Amino acid sequence: MSRKERLVVIGNGMAGARFVEELIARGGRNRYEITIFGDESTGNYNRILLSGVLAGTHTAHDIFLNPLPWYAQNGVTLHAGHRVSGIDTNLRVVHAGEVAAPYDKLVIATGSSAFVPPIEGLRRDGQLVDGAFVFRTLDDCSAIRKHAERARRAAVIGGGLLGLEAAKGLLGFGLSVHVVHLASHLMEMQLDAPAGRILARSVAAMGARVSLETATVAVRGEPVSELVFADGSSEPCDLLVIATGIRPNVDLARAAGLAVGRGITVDDGLQTSDPNVFAIGECAEHRQTMYGLVAPLWDQARVLAERFVARDASCTSYRGSKTSTKLKVAGIELAVMGERDGDEPDDEVVTYSEPARGIYKKMIVRDGKLVGAILLGDASSASTLLSAFDRADPVPEARGELLFPAVAGGGACKVEDLADDAQICNCNGVTKGAIVQAVRAGKRSLKMLCDATRAGTGCGSCKGQVEQLLAHEAGDAVTEDPSIHWYVPGVPLTKPELVAEIVARGLRSVSAVFAELAAGKEDPASKPGLASLLKTMWGSAYEDERDARFVNDRVHANIQRDGTFSVIPRIFGGVTSADELRRIADVSDKYGAKMIKITGGQRIDLLGLPKDELPNVWRDLGMPSGHAYTKAFRTCKTCVGSEFCRYGVGDSTKLGIAIEKRFQGLEAPAKVKFATAGCPRNCSEATVKDVGVVAIEGGRWEIWVGGGAGSRVRKADLLCIVDSHDEVLRISGRFLQYYREQAKWLERTYDFVERVGIEALQKIVVEDSEGIAARLDAEMQRAVDAYVDPWREAEEPVHPTQFASLIPVSSLVKKAAGGPR
């Protein structure tokens, strides 16, 4: 590679430093020589936590994201405490006093500064008078703290987020605190009026006085001793904090001749009007929008870093961020997202208000999707709401379930209140303390946190709690790992994108996918998911590479903790015969099964068999594979049904056998369990199966989908009611095919049905709203026709040592090609 490009970043704050971090994480150091200018003399710190420093709950040290040594360790030149004085876009040089830094690419992340309104007596010679402060930097914090030691009566002008944080901090010093706010309710940018009123009550309950619709017109004394208001009244005050909003720092950009509106104008590539200059963060204006929350800043930092390392810069672009935040205002929990009011005519606004406890909840639903919400005083449902908002998931019909997770069956106890030694992950024995420690050590995305602690990597049912701990510990510093949207972690594409690429490029093997779509980099953890997808897509035209399979799928049996295998022959519908049972008994004796067990799915399991004997076991059984080892259709559990049962209204065993004959071995993103019940007593527990079919009087059958009773218990949703066995096979097959095509790898139907929504599934699968039913039926028929019993490999193994558990090599037996020469 030729000379490295020179990259200069102006601004070492939340956006600038984050961008450099993202760039380095993508190998940007190989391409760029990186220089950062920072106004402040320190490394990069988390500005969101400044209020903690003011309140004394955090030290300055606690809030550093990148301390000074980080820059040197990562080969970044930092000019800390150097204010940039000018940019020469013709010569491409940045000037900061004596320092002149030439650049090939320049990123402006100058952020914003406190806006100070014109109030008589507040400034002298352009500086705030003694005793008056803004609240923006670590230096501001220490100045306020120092002054607070000898002050008694504090006032905060501005009842927004920062002003209330400052008020809370000042109360902690034992000062009387007066919050003076110009608007008619607190935090009017984020909250509606009722929420603002409840917040004012809570702030008052903490001991601060709140005055609304009050304009401060003059400050008297040096140092500050009195405030004068618009109505002519006045009051003593010896510490004044100005928190009346921020103003983007655009002077440098304007002086350099860049296009500036309210902020520095950038396009979807975050490029300014000069092709070599980019801007991100609070100083940038994108599509007429300016962002002041941290998550959009980080989105921008990530997108720009991706563009800086990509061969083709058009690969990612910034299209704006959905704004949401979860924070504590003066110790009060608050989560806000999207729209505040909901003024469209058909908007459905759901509110709950409990002023005495300071709780207010509001949700704006449009076309069945969440477009805005406010949670004040109790943000326990914030993560659920945030994910519904971010992913535009359908809102449950009982809207309250989103606002009150306890109603929907969630735990009422907050995970952050648990003791450190409380076990969160019951599969891997991971305690709350271990998870919290990992967050503090920098694991700021759910995936990183789970990978590092192994919490949530077993059955996954504790992931919600891990996520809550992460949110509680890291607050707005939580990041999202992009790979959670990918089908598999090793190929950076969502499932629809991946499918489109596979089709367009005609990729028929797992190694071809890695070669073409992952820059040739194999990821072992991604292999089984890709193998399943390719088999589903290509059927018999799939190029099977056995190394892409999990061992269970190489030897068609289920590996056990001691390395032996379990064998479950297919017993259609759970209906067997004396002859089959005799053979099973003989096989068990002959090969020394360590246990014979009836499984949860009504099958017979022979446990503890060595890998080497599997082909012989299958041959002697003379029964097909039960597929109990793989991500595929498993079993159809049945009750006795109308043939014998005195309550039965439908022949559930006959239907179960037909279902199992049709779908046996069918690959799916996760295992699929069926059940049929001969009457609504539902003895086969059909409503907690992926697909459950229940006979009702009149010869009809209910089809339930998306149920499960494993690590998560979910009652299935009723898809439709049909009149015959044939209809059951057709509709359930169509549902299965849609699931096979749309679900993420390892996504069970209970997650899939919830994600897509039962109404949407009914439209697609039953009413054929998308006109794809005939194609789905045909694809399913093709998959059924392509089925081959894998136990036939007893006669034709795919590899000579496929079933060898141990290959002997002895110095005494050197026969084949002689020993070493």
Add this chain to the structure above:
Amino acid sequence: MKRLGPIDLVALGEGRTFDVDGERIAVFRTRDGQVFATQADCPHRGGPLADGIVGAASVICPLHARRFDLASGACRGDDCAPLKTYPIEIRDGALFLVEERAPLHLAP
């Protein structure tokens, strides 16, 4: 040098366990043509590593998904002891364990 047998004993991209004079050794053959040899049983709970999924010169244990670097034996995620590794080579289409104490003049 100890000859384990023809390279085809190990399927491409997979692993197999060999019994070398009573010692269980896992041999892996990656898709890019490299071979590696390590102890056969996972240090975590004794899982058969040769039954794991191989890729990017690493193996994922089939029992609890601990992942090891095949060249160094190190566990990714450092919650598990490293694997013992053995030098191994391909010669004339056969697998040879390089015995550290083997006399030098035996090498071709």
